Amino acid sequence: MTDSQKIDAFIAKQTKWKEKLEKLREILLQTDLKEELKWGKPTYTLNGKLVVGMADFKNHMALWFHQGVFLKDKHNKLINAKEAKALRQWRFEENDKIEQKIVLEYVEEAIANCKAGKELKPVQKKGVSIPPLLDEAFKKDTTLKEHFQKLTPGKQREYAEYITEAKQEKTKLSRLEKCIPMIKNGVGLHDKYKNC
Incomplete structure (x- = not known):
């Protein structure tokens, strides 16, 4: 089964977020990004680098920008994902409309940043100091x-x-x-x- 078929199956299983995931996928497939399945979720990469992913949750669904820290966010859509310094999340709730033009603008900026090599690398964890x-x-x-x-x-x-x-x-x-x-x-x- 290809990644594309796995993502078809992932979306087909959805009840609450099916339409929004399909719409976002349609937008993402218009770009240069390669569609893959990582961590059981649709993920879009450029030359092996993670650019954006989609995820479903109980009360919202989201677009994850893996190097979102570099996005200008002129429409104030992104929130900081505390687990990772570079990650930014755009949440969609049940009644939110997906504005194709704005989503594409963010994705294209993320692609441009990836091509420019903008990347916040994770800080190497220090050793453990035993009390x-x-x-x-x-x-x-x-x-x-x-x-x-x-x-x-x-x-x-x-x-x-x-x-x-x-x-x-x-x-x-x-x-x-x-x-x-x-x-x-x-x-x-x-x-x-x-x-x-």
Whole structure:
């Protein structure tokens, strides 16, 4: 099955956003962008670089501009996507009209920016600084250290910062006690909130 056929299937399954997704797709296919399916969503690229994508949500659907930070946004359509500094989102709610001319204007500007090489690269994450209290716990319990090292750097950083941010030693100790079983279970500090 081609990406185009997969996107046909993705749109066919829609109930609430079908018309809007079809309209946006029609606009995007007028450009030089290549249509692909990434992360299960329609995505449009230029020479392998992500330019724009479409996504459906419960209360809105959106166009994601992967380097949207460089767009002039003269119609004030974009919102900052907090997860990524370069990403900008244009949301459409149920009664919003898709203005083809304005959408095309934004997409063409995004393409021009991509061709010009405008790109905000993600900042490389710094290493994890282990707080002394956690380091002591590792010395007492070597399995704790093994479990901690199996976590992603992001999850390791969450735990380290959570313990370090406490002002009082008593609070640091109680936070460490709370974290130990979670670390041993291989879960991140904030995992229960991430799947909501």
